[in-house]
Amino acid sequence: MRLVGAALFGIVVVAASAPAGEIPLGERRAGYDFMSRETRAMQDDDTANPGMLWVLEGESLWGRKVGAAGRACADCHGDARTSMKGVAARHPAFDAGMGRPVNLEQRINRCRVDRQQAPRLAWEGRELLALAAFVARQSRGMPINRVVDPRMQAFVDAGRATFYRRQGQLNLACSQCHDDHWGRRLAGNVIPQGHPTGYPLYRLEWQGLGSLQRRLRNCMVGMRAEPYEYGGREFVDLEVFLMWRARGMTIDSPAVRP
Amino acid sequence: MARALINVPGQARRGEIIEIKTLISHVMETGHRRTEAGAPIARDIIRQFVCTYNGAEVFRADLHPAIAANPFLVFSTVATESGTLTFTWTGDNGFSVTESAAITVS
Numbered sequence: 095m096r097l098v099g100a101a102l103f104g105i106v107v108v109a110a111s112a113p114a115g116e117i118p119l120g121e122r123r124a125g126y127d128f129m130s131r132e133t134r135a136m137q138d139d140d141t142a143n144p145g146m147l148w149v150l151e152g153e154s155l156w157g158r159k160v161g162a163a164g165r166a167c168a169d170c171h172g173d174a175r176t177s178m179k180g181v182a183a184r185h186p187a188f189d190a191g192m193g194r195p196v197n198l199e200q201r202i203n204r205c206r207v208d209r210q211q212a213p214r215l216a217w218e219g220r221e222l223l224a225l226a227a228f229v230a231r232q233s234r235g236m237p238i239n240r241v242v243d244p245r246m247q248a249f250v251d252a253g254r255a256t257f258y259r260r261q262g263q264l265n266l267a268c269s270q271c272h273d274d275h276w277g278r279r280l281a282g283n284v285i286p287q288g289h290p291t292g293y294p295l296y297r298l299e300w301q302g303l304g305s306l307q308r309r310l311r312n313c314m315v316g317m318r319a320e321p322y323e324y325g326g327r328e329f330v331d332l333e334v335f336l337m338w339r340a341r342g343m344t345i346d347s348p349a350v351r352p
Numbered sequence: 353m354a355r356a357l358i359n360v361p362g363q364a365r366r367g368e369i370i371e372i373k374t375l376i377s378h379v380m381e382t383g384h385r386r387t388e389a390g391a392p393i394a395r396d397i398i399r400q401f402v403c404t405y406n407g408a409e410v411f412r413a414d415l416h417p418a419i420a421a422n423p424f425l426v427f428s429t430v431a432t433e434s435g436t437l438t439f440t441w442t443g444d445n446g447f448s449v450t451e452s453a454a455i456t457v458s
Contacts, residue, residue: 141359141373142359142373144375146375147355147375147377147422150357151355298420301380301420301421301422302422
């Protein structure tokens with residue numbers, strides 16, 4: 095009798111603690127794994143993947159001289175195929191000048207304003223997305239690289255706090271869907287684990303390319319929370335945490351998602 | 353700026369059926385939507401796509417509202433002779449894009 099009681103106690107403890115955990119490293123799956131065969135085929139074929147239209151545009155922007163400095167990206171960085179390899183895999187990265195992490199789009203705009211002396215590109219504008227897609231394309235197939243940087247720890251923690259914080263009128267946290275219920279369905283769609291491996295990506299629902307922050311806004315509107323500003327520190331910290339959570343997973347930008 | 357992606361096999365045997373894939377960047381605004389102020393948004397779509405093979409038309413498509421943005425068309429033809437495949441998209445607001453691809457038939 096005492097033995098049975100002990101066993102029951104054990105079950106109760108396991109049941110109570112199971113849903114709250116992070117996804118073990120070995121069980122992580124990219125959004126690609128949840129997609130239909132047709133959508134995967136679209137992503138894998140560079141002549142069918144609409145994200146490649148933005149990559150091509152980014153390639154032409156890369157060589158175009160702009161701003162008061164009359165300089166193109168290529169004048170400093172040369173051939174993006176070598177110089178931009180792995181860059182998207184390590185962003186958001188710590189920027190010493192700002193004293194905090196910057197994501198890929200912010201890094202591009204910093205270069206644009208400081209080095210090219212050109213006006214900053216608008217968030218979600220065609221040119222910024224094109225340049226980001228072109229740069230991110232150079233990291234395709236590479237693992238997400240999180241170097242141990244003690245300066246980043248505070249921002250990982252801040253992003254983690256956002257991820258686990260209940261918010262909005264529905265009082266939901268990111269983790270409740272993406273840690274606890276991934277693989278199940280929300281209406282007709284499979285809930286993915288929420289790993290940002292393919293951004294910027296072409297979403298069939300958008301009929302266009304969009305950034306990770308646009309996708310995060312989608313989720314926040316869905317849980318009836320007020321989205322953060324584009325480029326806001328909460329969003330960048332959340333990006334930092336999401337990339338840390340997806341460390342070692344493979345970049346597949348420009349991805350296609352339903 | 354309109355950009356197109358085209359996938360044509362560079363080489364084929366005579367009589368072989370080849371698959372051709374085209375993807376073009378376009379908003380495909382239906383003309384049925386309205387702005388927040390209620391004003392109608394003018395239609396802006398690609399109306400027609402034509403593919404010619406050494407000048408002879410081999411495929412034609414009429415496009416209509418409610419076709420997704422960035423239309424992706426896949427079709428096939430028979431490789432008859434070496435030469436050029438020409439692709440032309442025309443649409444509203446004077447939209448016109450022409451691309452071509454070479455094929456060697458042995």
